[in-house]
Amino acid sequence: MSTVEExxxxxxxxxxxxxxxxxxxxxxxxxxxxxxxxDTVELVMALEEEFETEIPDEEAEKITAVQDAIDYIVSHx
Amino acid sequence: xxxxxxxxxxxxxxxxxxxxxxxxxxxxAAALVDAGVMVIGTAxxxxxxxxxxxxxxxxxxAAAQSSTGMVLDVSDAASLERLTERLQIDKTVINILVNNxxxxxxxxxxxxxxxxxxxxxxxxxxxxFKLARHFSKGMMKQRWGRIVNISSVVASMGNAGQSNxxxxxxxxxxxxxxxxxxxxxxxITVNSVAPxxxxxxxxxxxxxxxxxxxxxxxxxxRLGQPEEVAAIVSFLCSDAAGYITGxxxxxxxxxxxx
Numbered sequence: 001m002s003t004v005e006e007x008x009x010x011x012x013x014x015x016x017x018x019x020x021x022x023x024x025x026x027x028x029x030x031x032x033x034x035x036x037x038x039d040t041v042e043l044v045m046a047l048e049e050e051f052e053t054e055i056p057d058e059e060a061e062k063i064t065a066v067q068d069a070i071d072y073i074v075s076h077x
Numbered sequence: 078x079x080x081x082x083x084x085x086x087x088x089x090x091x092x093x094x095x096x097x098x099x100x101x102x103x104x105x106a107a108a109l110v111d112a113g114v115m116v117i118g119t120a121x122x123x124x125x126x127x128x129x130x131x132x133x134x135x136x137x138x139a140a141a142q143s144s145t146g147m148v149l150d151v152s153d154a155a156s157l158e159r160l161t162e163r164l165q166i167d168k169t170v171i172n173i174l175v176n177n178x179x180x181x182x183x184x185x186x187x188x189x190x191x192x193x194x195x196x197x198x199x200x201x202x203x204x205x206f207k208l209a210r211h212f213s214k215g216m217m218k219q220r221w222g223r224i225v226n227i228s229s230v231v232a233s234m235g236n237a238g239q240s241n242x243x244x245x246x247x248x249x250x251x252x253x254x255x256x257x258x259x260x261x262x263x264x265i266t267v268n269s270v271a272p273x274x275x276x277x278x279x280x281x282x283x284x285x286x287x288x289x290x291x292x293x294x295x296x297x298x299r300l301g302q303p304e305e306v307a308a309i310v311s312f313l314c315s316d317a318a319g320y321i322t323g324x325x326x327x328x329x330x331x332x333x334x335x
Contacts, residue, residue: 042218
C-alpha cells in the first residue's frame with residue numbers, strides 16, 4: 001500500500017498534468033503547478049474519491065499546497 | 078490523447094432529459110434515442126416514468142432498450158438524491174443534460190401570490206442550476222459534456238400574465254451563458270433553446286381566440302410541433318455542434334426575431 005504522500009502526489013500529477021519530479025511538498029497548486037480555479041475543484045473531488053472522504057468547502061479552500069492536502073487526509077483518516 | 082478521447086471510440090453517451098413524459102420533453106427524449114443516445118427521461122410521478130419507459134423502448138435499437146423513465150422532481154433535493162443513488166447502482170454516467178422540465182402559474186403581477194412566483198422559479202430556474210451543478214462534475218471528469226436548457230420566447234419578448242415564467246426563462250439563458258464560460262475549458266457546451274408556441278398540453282389551455290392571435294403573430298402562421306424543437310436539441314447534443322456554446326437558439330416560426 002502506497003503512503004498518503006505518494007497517493008496525493010500521484011493524484012496531483014494526474015489532475016494537473018505535471019511531472020512527479022515537479023511536485024514538492026511545498027508546491028502550491030495555483031502558483032507553482034499552474035492550476036486554474038476549476039483544476040483545484042477537480043483536485044479536491046479526486047482526493048475525496050481516492051480517500052473516500054468528504055472535504056467541506058471551507059476546508060477545501062485551505063488546501064492550497066501538496067502538504068495541506070496530505071495533512072488534511074492524515075488528520076481525517 | 079487517450080483512447081477514450083479519440084473520435085473513433087467516444088465514451089458512450091447517456092442523456093438525462095427532465096420532464097420527458099409529454100410535450101417537448103417526450104419529443105427530445107425520442108429524438109436522442111433515435112440518434113443512438115441512451116436516455117433517462119424523468120417525470121414527477123411513477124406513472125409518468127412508466128409512460129416514458131414504454132415510449133422510449135418502443136423505438137427499437139440498442140439505445141432504446143437501455144433507455145428508461147425515472148422519477149424526479151427538480152425542485153426537491155431529496156428526489157435528486159434518490160435519482161442519483163439509482164444511477165450509481167446502475168453505473169450510469171450522464172454526459173448530456175437536457176433541462177426541459179418547466180411549469181407555469183400564470184397570473185397578472187398584481188394578483189400573483191408568492192407561492193406562484195416561488196414555485197415557478199424553483200422548478201424552472203433553481204432546478205436547472207441544481208441539476209447542472211450536480212451533473213457537470215461527471216462531464217468535467219470525462220472532458221466532454223452537453224447541457225441544453227429549454228427556455229422560451231417569452232424570455233426575450235415578455236408576456237402579460239407570465240412575469241414569473243418570463244423571469245425564470247430569462248434567468249435560465251443568463252445561467253447558460255455563465256456556465257458556458259465556466260465549463261468551456263473542459264469541453265462542455267451549454268446552450269439554450271427558446272421555443273415559441275408549440276402544440277403541447279401547456280398551450281392546449283389557450284382559448285380559440287388566443288390561439289388565433291398567436292398564429293397571426295407568427296410568420297409561419299401555425300403553432301410549432303414538439304419534434305421541430307427536439308431536432309435542434311438533438312443537434313446541440315451531438316459532436317457536430319461542438320463549437321456552439323453560450324448560444325440561445327430560437328424556434329418560434331418567426332414570432333420573435335430579436
